[in-house]
Amino acid sequence: MADCCQDKSCALERLRGRQSSTLKTVLWIxxxxxxxxxxxxRYASSTALLADSLDNLGDALTYALSLYAVxxxxxxxxxxxxxxxxxxxxxxxxxVAQIGYKILHPGVPLFDAMGIVGALALAANGACLALLWxxxxxxxxxxxxxxxxxxxxxxxxxxxxxxxxVWLVSSGWPDLVIGSLLALLFLHSAARVFRASFSALRAxx
Numbered sequence: 001m002a003d004c005c006q007d008k009s010c011a012l013e014r015l016r017g018r019q020s021s022t023l024k025t026v027l028w029i030x031x032x033x034x035x036x037x038x039x040x041x042r043y044a045s046s047t048a049l050l051a052d053s054l055d056n057l058g059d060a061l062t063y064a065l066s067l068y069a070v071x072x073x074x075x076x077x078x079x080x081x082x083x084x085x086x087x088x089x090x091x092x093x094x095x096v097a098q099i100g101y102k103i104l105h106p107g108v109p110l111f112d113a114m115g116i117v118g119a120l121a122l123a124a125n126g127a128c129l130a131l132l133w134x135x136x137x138x139x140x141x142x143x144x145x146x147x148x149x150x151x152x153x154x155x156x157x158x159x160x161x162x163x164x165x166v167w168l169v170s171s172g173w174p175d176l177v178i179g180s181l182l183a184l185l186f187l188h189s190a191a192r193v194f195r196a197s198f199s200a201l202r203a204x205x
Contacts, residue, residue: 047179092186114163
């Protein structure tokens with residue numbers, strides 16, 4: 001045991017255990033919230049909620065990939081991080097397509113459902129952010145996870161703003177504007193994750 005701790009392998013194993021435990025918790029939170037928010041998005045006919053639900057789905061997949069990457073080398077972590085960036089990019093493009101559809105088929109979403117589910121999602125993602133806080137600078141794997149979780153908070157606040165704006169003006173345009181801003185946020189986040197992934201892969205090479 002002394003030799004183990006002397007070469008830091010004990011500390012590394014403890015770190016991996018903490019990372020795995022945190023990732024499993026936030027994975028389940030996001031999987032449940034994806035189902036809840038997607039159902040609410042369909043019921044309320046809200047683009048902002050749809051973007052939020054896709055964010056939860058992307059995060060659940062991201063956390064599953066991150067569990068795979070825990071304890072693996074820099075090349076594996078860089079590759080997994082690259083896949084996470086691809087998932088974020090895919091969510092952004094899907095939201096853009098949904099916005100185009102809503103422009104052609106306008107309607108007013110249900111602001112009350114948006115507000116209630118947006119507040120619930122904010123509480124859930126706030127818990128995830130708190131759990132991931134201590135891991136945010138540990139490696140490229142956990143850093144990209146932190147990036148996704150931070151986006152969640154911004155997305156939830158944007159949904160609440162959209163709900164208030166729809167109620168205020170009795171129009172679906174605020175929902176489309178917020179959905180567009182979320183798509184831009186996803187695109188920016190994907191670019192950041194891609195840059196970090198390339199750096200990790202170059203370092204591993």
